[in-house]
Amino acid sequence: MTNSSKTPLNVALVGHGFMGAAHSQGWRVAPRFFDLAYEPRMEVVVGQNPDRVEVAREKFGWQRGSTDWRSVIDDPAIDVVDICTPGGSHADIAIAALDAGKHVICEKPLANTLAQAEVMTEAAERASTRGVRSLVGFSYRRLPAAVLARQFIEQGRLGEIRQIRAEYRQDWLTDENAPITWRLDRALAGSGPLSDLGAHLVDMVHFLTQSTINAVSATSTTFVRERPLLADRRGLGGTASNERGEVTVEDAVWFTAKLGTTAVASFEATRFATGRKNAFRIEVSGSRGALYFDVENLNELHFYDGTVAPAEQGFTRILVTEPGHPFVSAWWPAGHVLGWEHAFSHQIADFVSAISSGENPSPSFADGLRVQRVLAATQSSAQNNSAWVRLDSSAPA
Amino acid sequence: MTNSSKTPLNVALVGHGFMGAAHSQGWRVAPRFFDLAYEPRMEVVVGQNPDRVEVAREKFGWQRGSTDWRSVIDDPAIDVVDICTPGGSHADIAIAALDAGKHVICEKPLANTLAQAEVMTEAAERASTRGVRSLVGFSYRRLPAAVLARQFIEQGRLGEIRQIRAEYRQDWLTDENAPITWRLDRALAGSGPLSDLGAHLVDMVHFLTQSTINAVSATSTTFVRERPLLADRRGLGGTASNERGEVTVEDAVWFTAKLGTTAVASFEATRFATGRKNAFRIEVSGSRGALYFDVENLNELHFYDGTVAPAEQGFTRILVTEPGHPFVSAWWPAGHVLGWEHAFSHQIADFVSAISSGENPSPSFADGLRVQRVLAATQSSAQNNSAWVRLDSSAPA
């Protein structure tokens, strides 16, 4: 921790996998580029296995390690609990933390079940009345290109939104001998790319349009139904055994959704798009304009202004690295591109800012719940011959 | 007509709109770049209005004009009938021509109804036994990039095909004050972008995979339900009146389809993709590789070879303008790009070649019928809550 004159904000990280690393980078870096009201202190990282906790502690740069998340909740010195565990444990930790008055960041998806997500949302709303802040980690909302896209839409530059194309494509399961990890086990992961990748897409559509999906029709498929089992059956990695097991989640899912009375969004989430590594791509078409961006080239937003002279119309490649662009002035001079991880620093900066300003940050747990209702409806449609499932728009949150 | 030593092949063109112009260019140009067995003669162009026929005759460069397609069928000097009329008249003309022993090119879609398409297919098969050739005009099959794509797939370079993404996006209806033409009238056009654009997509998927779609689930929508009527109600153009009428076709359609036992293809056909002018784009993902191309950049095929060293994998932009590429050596030196219309010259070259070699050219009327069965099933699913419609794979053709 640096020798700062600011009031410290003591943070506990629960979970130290891929997302724990990304959140750690956010806590480490955000205060060095953004003028935060508090000085975050990376106090304690929590995991299950003491040896692995110690490795993570030193690698990620936390002061202490712990194997007991409840002790963190009980520790009055901790101000923030940042939850990066698998989805099944989110509810217990988040609710306990919120009830104990800790500000909470919870990695997406909010929970593995709708019921859990609903209880968490209630807890967050309760806590909010006591000045306790919470946020769900849809980090892509804080890519500069995404924020700029939302600004254009909000300003009416696209006119009435009609069509949206949202796709998140990876290819890491193309090899049919890739083993079964926990992500391919419905009991542990809930679903396949739907929750892992599709959740990001649904939240982005909600974010960009400021509207909520109200109906879906879906199809999903599993291309490779049997794969080698891991020697260590917990699905956390290691070597493959000679036995084979069943893949119980989908490999790819496609769905069509309605927003408001007019707009239609089509979605694709897949782990089988050969050659596509992290291709989160969204295109929004409206009556006056259109835009698209792709996370494989995340410093660019392509904007089509249908109101300029016809001979000059076309998609403009905006390099979202200029001083007036969202978040950009905190970083480097014009044209110096950011990476995937920067969204996590932006998330921390906005979260700390919300704590100090006394406003609820977004996306809220209620936003996370909205996403999960869509995912649940999608699964239901896919299991029912693609019949349309309507979402009860009168439901709370 | 040029002063050629070759046996002439006398051609009649029926219909002289946009497609009539494109087919005329094919007849005019193909013999100058391809070494054909016959010398096509652009003998007669047929239309309904004598004045407009004369304009088209001189503009497109035909020897004679006629307002009576039946007289052309009766003319023993005519060898080929090329049909570019609206879909509703295809069956009558094509069947008469085939029965009279004329070789027939019929623009897509094959017909406006399945019943017509079936009778036409029977006529084509009957005629084939007498050496009479027929072809349906899915011209995109003859873009060099499409042929190269099919070669890669046929050679197993993609392995097992798993996912296909097929989209055809235009934006000419984005303006809600664009008037109602015949294309927006179900009675005349059958459907909207489904038959106009979707037919190309479905045929391309069949062509690339050499497989047939056997089930579909679809959604369609009409974004703008009322538009100005034309003063001239036939929907062929002219100025808008003050009255408004109802749009009776879809503005956009999305569908998911299955091929064989594993592959899934997702489709989008729309006239509301703001900023997309003629964006026919297809991506095919398999267990060993992937490829995509886009008709807005039709000289490029992007190919991903999943079998090269991992550090070197990526989509290769193949400029399909090199001597060894399909159709290319007939044209210009390396790197000199072709345009959209060249596919029509390729179509003529292959059609004339089929006549001389005595083989049936493709796509056959049966291929056209296969496409229309898919379109009919798509419409049916879209009208039935997106329920899956299975296609009877045992149906003839």
Next chain:
Amino acid sequence: MTNSSKTPLNVALVGHGFMGAAHSQGWRVAPRFFDLAYEPRMEVVVGQNPDRVEVAREKFGWQRGSTDWRSVIDDPAIDVVDICTPGGSHADIAIAALDAGKHVICEKPLANTLAQAEVMTEAAERASTRGVRSLVGFSYRRLPAAVLARQFIEQGRLGEIRQIRAEYRQDWLTDENAPITWRLDRALAGSGPLSDLGAHLVDMVHFLTQSTINAVSATSTTFVRERPLLADRRGLGGTASNERGEVTVEDAVWFTAKLGTTAVASFEATRFATGRKNAFRIEVSGSRGALYFDVENLNELHFYDGTVAPAEQGFTRILVTEPGHPFVSAWWPAGHVLGWEHAFSHQIADFVSAISSGENPSPSFADGLRVQRVLAATQSSAQNNSAWVRLDSSAPA
């Protein structure tokens, strides 16, 4: 020839190689898409070898063949002489034709020597006073993207032009065992990529800026100095022999040039840019905007407007296929891309239009001469340690 009501314009083509094929396509196609005042008739093609002339005649679709270009000049029925021979014979044919009152198209480069080019230019100016028109075939000027680029510049959309980057890159000599053709022999070709490719670049810079290069500093190199000789030493193709000969032209050339008092253009012309097939690319940067286009994607113009709100600035990819774009409305609906050869139809259309309107078409022989003065200065600088060579701006033409 079609049965047209228009006054015929009888054309003779001299030379039937690659450029003869391209010009033939222009004569064949232009009248079918553009409403010309005359109906061109492809009367006679001229070459040296009677057998090859007859092959070309039938292939390209001319009425007659001839081996005597002077007889064509003497033929009062011929209205236009289109010269596609190697540069060394341009002067004789063009001057004779112009003096005989024939309109002349002369393929670039105008001539192999400055002296010839000067005499030709005088002949053209003399002929012009008698209503005889002439044009040099810098066809890239008539790509829609190039014309649109010039319009933007002319309208001041780029402000003051400061920097230009012009490159024309091919790779067909990368293989060091490619044999020596006439293009690698200074005696026949004059120079290497400088005249073959660089001439196009220089003319395009003149066209876009409406300014003339007034000084150059150049470097050239020959990467592969010895290559196999052809069995047939004329350098026109065929098989390689076992002997090797010296390459006497440059393989690549780079030069920097000045226009007016401020602007600097940098040039590269090469046959060794591995992977680049016909990469003619130009970027113009001004005080208020910039633009670029690339002939490998010739339907696109990228335009940067530095006067829009900073957060929205970026290069706009204009698909130059829309109704308001230059030449486009003659062809196909929106979004249907053109190819390399279409520029030749545009050239014919404009040339015929100039004949009927009585105006001199451009680029004129004087424009061709301006280019050759730059090429000569470039060669001189390259041979003199890259010292700057100034062009006498007071020279006629």
Next chain:
Amino acid sequence: MTNSSKTPLNVALVGHGFMGAAHSQGWRVAPRFFDLAYEPRMEVVVGQNPDRVEVAREKFGWQRGSTDWRSVIDDPAIDVVDICTPGGSHADIAIAALDAGKHVICEKPLANTLAQAEVMTEAAERASTRGVRSLVGFSYRRLPAAVLARQFIEQGRLGEIRQIRAEYRQDWLTDENAPITWRLDRALAGSGPLSDLGAHLVDMVHFLTQSTINAVSATSTTFVRERPLLADRRGLGGTASNERGEVTVEDAVWFTAKLGTTAVASFEATRFATGRKNAFRIEVSGSRGALYFDVENLNELHFYDGTVAPAEQGFTRILVTEPGHPFVSAWWPAGHVLGWEHAFSHQIADFVSAISSGENPSPSFADGLRVQRVLAATQSSAQNNSAWVRLDSSAPA
């Protein structure tokens, strides 16, 4: 500082501008992703003005501040001196630090004069014999795409290198009313984009080819010769005054260079390429292949393999984010893109690794000197009518 079990490595940063921020990020982040032999401690940041030092200390996260770089040299607890001051002070600080046994990172350019650079190189070589390491900060060498490019070249995948195109284009001076900062004053900056941008290009060419430029011919220009002066004449920012002053550096420079006996590289460095923000782009063409990358899209390397089947040749867009790619496995899963600043973490990781392994890191001060000799020759040629200047290849270093 984190609570680490590793031996600390105490670092002092001298200078806290843009580069100080970037180096700070490197020291902060590298140990959290790379398994370094030492734990860097960000001990002290040094500047001239105590208030601004304190701001930088807290913002960048250093333990202490100082206004006396000599005290840092004298402090036995300091292990590393990282120099981010303007070029004129590099020599004094670096030589003192090296002589005092501190490891040194020196930001580029190595110095403002050749004489200084030579003395520094001698000091570095002397220090090296005592186990003291030094490195000059050409950070682009450590972009994963650049390292992968070098690997391909080293493995012979490009064959014999023939042509290189290197350009670094920005546009921040396009506005002619942008004021004169120290970067536009020859006395302070030495030169304009030549040293600022061109130095990176020259080093990259040396790095990729493992060869040294041995001759150059150059042209430079100043488009805008007078600009507003700043109210504060030191040129460090603030508001413009009503007075105007002279720009004494070039605005753009072009040069052609030779490497070995065959290869030619062409260079462009400019601050007037309207629409180009940080467009460092390099293309290398060889007898068997080619490659290019662009720092505006720094996660991509485009590689052309001229040895695959001709019909499959093309530039492959390699997304350099996969596990086997240089530096990548330290960061995120496949497809998660890095930003511009990551190269600074790679630089620190390699530097610390060199300290522990006892090897000299690269680029060495001698490498920096090689670059500056090229820059000096370039300036000399530009001032002498673009005459070629040869570099004495027998010069030490």
